[in-house]
Structure formats: structure tokens, C-alpha cells
Amino acid sequence: MSYQNNNNSNNMDNMEFYKNEDDEIRPPDEVKRERLIDNDNWIPLSLPMMKTTEELEIEEAIRLSNAAMDTYEEEQIQKLINELHFKKNKFKNINFIFKRVSKFDKEVAEIYEIVEHAIDKYIVGDIQTYGWDKETYERIFKTIKNLRFNEQEVNTLKELFYVEE
Numbered sequence: 001m002s003y004q005n006n007n008n009s010n011n012m013d014n015m016e017f018y019k020n021e022d023d024e025i026r027p028p029d030e031v032k033r034e035r036l037i038d039n040d041n042w043i044p045l046s047l048p049m050m051k052t053t054e055e056l057e058i059e060e061a062i063r064l065s066n067a068a069m070d071t072y073e074e075e076q077i078q079k080l081i082n083e084l085h086f087k088k089n090k091f092k093n094i095n096f097i098f099k100r101v102s103k104f105d106k107e108v109a110e111i112y113e114i115v116e117h118a119i120d121k122y123i124v125g126d127i128q129t130y131g132w133d134k135e136t137y138e139r140i141f142k143t144i145k146n147l148r149f150n151e152q153e154v155n156t157l158k159e160l161f162y163v164e165e
Helices: 002-023 053-102 106-123 134-146 151-160
Strands: 130-132 161-163
Touching (some): 053 151, 106 130, 106 151, 134 151, 134 161
Parallel strands (some): 130 161
């Protein structure tokens, strides 16, 4: 029993401690009033600032530089577009013949699946040439001979494909 009495007395002490702590909270600080110091050099932001000749020259140089960069970028984009169209037209008939004949001939369909990927990568500019093992290279050109490609189209494919050693 004495143990319980001690425990109850401890609880009472704790409650008194918390009551006293609530009473000891300090009041908030007083509000201070601030004033700006009078400054004779003050310039209102709404008034336009006069720019120096040097600042105007720098702005003009930046404007001219941006215009030159824009022109250069447009020229480069147009050059890439023209190159893409040239490459597409270069392989347009080759792709057409392969697609048309691959519907009827299994061998041509297999070769076209192999060749189409390389042609697409060349058109978008990822590769300049594509290497094949000797067996695949000979199989491709044997099939091409049977498809009646003209000499220019065969030469175009020979420029793109080579035999890896």
C-alpha cells in the first residue's frame, strides 16, 4: 500500500509542476514601429532610367548576335530537311519494289526485313554505311538482281552496304 501512496503523491507533484509552468509563460514582445529614413537619392521605380551609350551598344550587339544565330539555326534546319528528303527520295523506289514483291515472295520479305532497318538508319543520319557478313551480303545482292533494280539503285545499295571482315 505504501507503494501506491508514493505513486499517487508523485502524480500530484507532476500535476502541480505543470500548473506552475503554465503560469510562467512570458507575455509577447511589444510591437515596434519602423520608419524609413529620408533619403534624397531615392528614385521612383516608375520613372524610366536613362541608358548610357555603352549599354545601348551592348543591347544592339546582343540583338544582332541573336538574329545571326537564329538565321544560322534556320539554315542548318533547312539543310537537314533537304538532306532527309534527298535520302528518302534516293530509296523511295527501292523501298517500293521491296514492299510490293515481299507480299508475294518469302525470300524477298526476309531480305527486306534485314535491309529496311539499315536503310531507315541511313535516312535519319544514324549511319553512313552498314556492314554485313559475307553470306548475308551475297544473299542480299542475289535477291536484288532478281528484283530488276536499275543500275543506279544497285549502286546506291552498294554504297550503303559493305562486307565486314
